[in-house]
Amino acid sequence: MSATILLVEDEPAIQELVKFNLQQAGHNVIGTLDAEEALRVIHDVLPDLMLLDWMLPGMSGVELARRLRADARTHDTPIIMLTARGEEHDKIAGLETGADDYITKPFSPRELVARIKAVLRRRAPQMTEDPVEVAGLRLDPVSHRVTGNRLPLDLGPTEFRLLHYLMTHPERVYSRSQLLDQVWGDHVFVEERTVDVHIRRLRRALEPTRHDRLIQTVRGAGYRLSAS
Numbered sequence: 098m099s100a101t102i103l104l105v106e107d108e109p110a111i112q113e114l115v116k117f118n119l120q121q122a123g124h125n126v127i128g129t130l131d132a133e134e135a136l137r138v139i140h141d142v143l144p145d146l147m148l149l150d151w152m153l154p155g156m157s158g159v160e161l162a163r164r165l166r167a168d169a170r171t172h173d174t175p176i177i178m179l180t181a182r183g184e185e186h187d188k189i190a191g192l193e194t195g196a197d198d199y200i201t202k203p204f205s206p207r208e209l210v211a212r213i214k215a216v217l218r219r220r221a222p223q224m225t226e227d228p229v230e231v232a233g234l235r236l237d238p239v240s241h242r243v244t245g246n247r248l249p250l251d252l253g254p255t256e257f258r259l260l261h262y263l264m265t266h267p268e269r270v271y272s273r274s275q276l277l278d279q280v281w282g283d284h285v286f287v288e289e290r291t292v293d294v295h296i297r298r299l300r301r302a303l304e305p306t307r308h309d310r311l312i313q314t315v316r317g318a319g320y321r322l323s324a325s
C-alpha cells in the first residue's frame with residue numbers, strides 16, 4: 098500500500114523521523130511546518146491521508162482539522178492527529194474535530210505505520226492491497242488479476258482502477274466527476290464522458306462471466322456497483 102501523506106509538524110526532528118519511517122513503509126510524504134503552508138499544498142495536491150500535529154505555530158492542528166472537514170475538497174480525507182497531550186478530554190476534543198484517529202507522542206514509528214494502515218483500510222479501502230470479491234467477481238491488487246467465477250478476465254489499467262474503486266465502495270452511486278477525482282486523480286482535466294467510455298470497456302471486459310450486470314447506470318446520477 099502506497100499513499101500520499103501530508104505531514105504537518107513544526108518540530109524538524111519529529112518531521113524528519115516520521116517522514117523517514119513513512120517513506121520506508123512505501124508512502125510518499127509531503128512535509129510542511131505549519132497549517133498555512135499545509136493549506137497551500139492541499140490546494141495543489143490532495144493527499145490520501147493527513148497527519149496533523151496538535152500544537153502548531155499560528156493556526157493549530159485542531160483548527161486546521163476543523164477547516165479541512167468543513168471544506169468539500171478535503172471533507173473525506175482521513176486525518177490522524179499527533180499530539181504530546183495524553184489527556185482524555187483532549188482526545189475527545191481531537192475526535193470531535195472529525196479526526197479519524199489520534200496518536201500520542203512519543204509513539205513508535207511502527208505503531209504510527211500500523212495506525213495509518215488501519216485508517217486507510219477503513220476509510221480508503223482502494224488504497225490497500227486486500228483482495229476484494231463481489232458475487233464471484235474477484236480483484237487482487239497485488240497480482241493485478243481479475244477473475245469471474247475463477248475464470249481470468251482481461252482488463253486495461255484504467256478499467257482495473259475503476260473496478261477496484263467501485264468494488265471497494267459497493268452499493269453507492271458515484272457521479273462522473275467523483276469517479277474522475279477518485280480514479281483518474283485529482284486535478285486531472287478529462288471530460289466526463291471519458292468515464293462513460295471506460296465504463297463501457299469495463300462492462301465488455303466483464304461480459305464473459307456476465308459480471309457486467311454488477312455495473313449499474315443510475316440515471317441522472319452516475320454509476321454504482323451492486324450485487325443486487
Ligand code: CA
Binds near residue numbers: 151
Ligand atoms: Ca508542535
